[in-house]
Amino acid sequence: MSRLLTRQIKPLFNNRKVKTSAVQMLATTHRHGFSTTSRRRIMDTTGFTENQMTVREAVSAVCAKFPNTYWQEHDQNETDPTEFHAALAKDGWLGIALPEELGGSGLGISEAVMMMQTITESGAGMAGAQAIHANVYATQPLAKFGTAAQLRETIPNIISGRWRTCFGVTEPNTGLDTLRLRTVARKSADGSHYRITGQKIWITCAQVARKMMLLARTTPLPEVAQQKPSSEGLSLFCIDLDRSRPGLEMRKIRKMGGRAVDANEVFFDGYEVPAEGALVGGEGQGFRVVLHGMNAERCLLAGEALGLGYAALGRAAAYARDRVVFGRPIGANQGIAHPLADAYMKLEAAKLATYHAARMYDEHSKAGDKSSVRQDAVGVAANSAKYLAAEAAFTACERAVMTHGGMGYAVEYDVERWLRECLVPRIAPVSREMIMNYIGEKVLGLPRSY
Ligand SMILES: Cc1cc2nc3c(=O)[nH]c(=O)nc-3n(C[C@H](O)[C@H](O)[C@H](O)COP(=O)(O)OP(=O)(O)OC[C@H]3O[C@@H](n4cnc5c(N)ncnc54)[C@H](O)[C@@H]3O)c2cc1C
Numbered sequence: 001m002s003r004l005l006t007r008q009i010k011p012l013f014n015n016r017k018v019k020t021s022a023v024q025m026l027a028t029t030h031r032h033g034f035s036t037t038s039r040r041r042i043m044d045t046t047g048f049t050e051n052q053m054t055v056r057e058a059v060s061a062v063c064a065k066f067p068n069t070y071w072q073e074h075d076q077n078e079t080d081p082t083e084f085h086a087a088l089a090k091d092g093w094l095g096i097a098l099p100e101e102l103g104g105s106g107l108g109i110s111e112a113v114m115m116m117q118t119i120t121e122s123g124a125g126m127a128g129a130q131a132i133h134a135n136v137y138a139t140q141p142l143a144k145f146g147t148a149a150q151l152r153e154t155i156p157n158i159i160s161g162r163w164r165t166c167f168g169v170t171e172p173n174t175g176l177d178t179l180r181l182r183t184v185a186r187k188s189a190d191g192s193h194y195r196i197t198g199q200k201i202w203i204t205c206a207q208v209a210r211k212m213m214l215l216a217r218t219t220p221l222p223e224v225a226q227q228k229p230s231s232e233g234l235s236l237f238c239i240d241l242d243r244s245r246p247g248l249e250m251r252k253i254r255k256m257g258g259r260a261v262d263a264n265e266v267f268f269d270g271y272e273v274p275a276e277g278a279l280v281g282g283e284g285q286g287f288r289v290v291l292h293g294m295n296a297e298r299c300l301l302a303g304e305a306l307g308l309g310y311a312a313l314g315r316a317a318a319y320a321r322d323r324v325v326f327g328r329p330i331g332a333n334q335g336i337a338h339p340l341a342d343a344y345m346k347l348e349a350a351k352l353a354t355y356h357a358a359r360m361y362d363e364h365s366k367a368g369d370k371s372s373v374r375q376d377a378v379g380v381a382a383n384s385a386k387y388l389a390a391e392a393a394f395t396a397c398e399r400a401v402m403t404h405g406g407m408g409y410a411v412e413y414d415v416e417r418w419l420r421e422c423l424v425p426r427i428a429p430v431s432r433e434m435i436m437n438y439i440g441e442k443v444l445g446l447p448r449s450y
Pocket of ligand 1: 166170174176177434449
């Protein structure tokens with residue numbers, strides 16, 4: 001362990017457990033290739049901070065223990081990557097962007113994005129990212145707006161991996177029109193509990209989660225006064241997901257990719273949660289509170305898309321160098337080389353947008369309302385980054401499959417898995433079309449189209 005490496009991680013990990021693990025990981029990094037996917041690092045790392053590069057090296061060492069065959073099998077068998085979640089939790093990575101006083105590492109979303117990119121880039125793909133990412137972004141509003149008791153009860157259990165969490169926003173009858181969410185949480189007459197009734201859909205990891213960050217209406221939509229924005233009646237809750245109690249059911253959705261992680265319909269029918277400790281932030285303030293998590297989520301998703309794109313492109317370039325047809329490597333044909341070069345430049349441009357958005361998010365978070373970085377500017381940057389990274393990843397993944405010819409369709413070459421998974425950042429947590437609507441209206445001042 002060189003002095004230089006010790007110095008590098010010092011400012012990073014004050015948490016003793018995390019620090020010790022990171023030292024061990026850094027010591028072993030050199031024994032593994034950078035990633036389980038490709039030994040050649042194609043992303044240019046100029047301009048990243050020491051902290052980000054240390055995170056990249058240390059997390060890739062954890063990921064190297066989970067080869068592509070692990071992810072192929074879990075995808076095909078639709079089994080949760082429990083060991084992967086546990087390995088990251090054991091080394092303290094789930095608390096990367098949580099405050100040190102709560103047991104986290106006190107780093108920012110800029111480092112968390114690097115962690116998520118490293119995970120997808122290792123070959124774990126979106127399945128690896130989705131197994132853990134809600135624990136990183138959904139805890140952001142909790143850490144900022146939760147009470148001392150809520151934080152004491154929840155955060156250490158999430159960081160240690162004892163509890164997992166999921167994010168419950170999307171509803172079947174509302175779609176992207178989040179302000180019209182219908183799930184209702186009504187307070188009992190004696191004020192002791194809330195009764196939740198409604199339906200959520202596409203909730204990732206609900207089968208394995210102990211907690212859900214739930215966005216629900218405390219004032220039904222028709223009752224929200226006309227002059228107020230409809231966001232007024234929404235509240236954010238941190239609730240137990242306990243199927244042994246009445247009023248809670250869930251059903252797994254069969255899906256195209258990322259099959260190792262479950263996605264679910266969740267049904268609430270008068271499900272009761274104690275009023276004390278459930279509400280995060282004020283009643284009716286849920287939309288403002290959850291925005292904090294949503295911008296973080298867009299930054300993380302952008303990083304995840306980048307990792308997927310670089311993994312696929314690295315594979316495609318390696319195949320194009322090795323595969324000989326008509327007596328020469330297929331990469332000697334410009335019809336193969338140019339689309340890959342174009343995909344690389346698109347990823348590099350999206351990378352700049354992604355880490356710029358993450359930096360803005362961190363600056364705004366640190367200084368809050370006093371920050372020179374406005375919340376709406378963070379929203380524009382985070383949405384733009386998610387859009388650009390998802391498109392760049394799609395281009396890279398599609399071209400990787402085509403470069404492999406018939407073998408691009410074979411499970412053992414992984415690129416088909418990544419192509420299936422790279423559609424997720426295009427759809428979620430907000431679609432391409434809605435990002436363009438948002439930029440058109442908020443940045444360009446165009447009339448609202450919906
Ligand atoms: C794998 C996966 C995991 C997910 N995980 C979670 C999770 O953990 N928690 C959670 O809460 N949600 C989750 N989601 C849900 C995801 O966030 C939503 O699917 C996404 O926001 C799109 O919403 P929708 O499916 O209701 O689409 P819809 O709102 O039905 O939209 C359908 C299509 O119409 C377009 N459209 C709609 N309105 C307009 C308009 N005004 N202008 C232009 N185009 C429009 C959309 O862009 C989209 O292409 C997940 C989804 C997937 C696929």
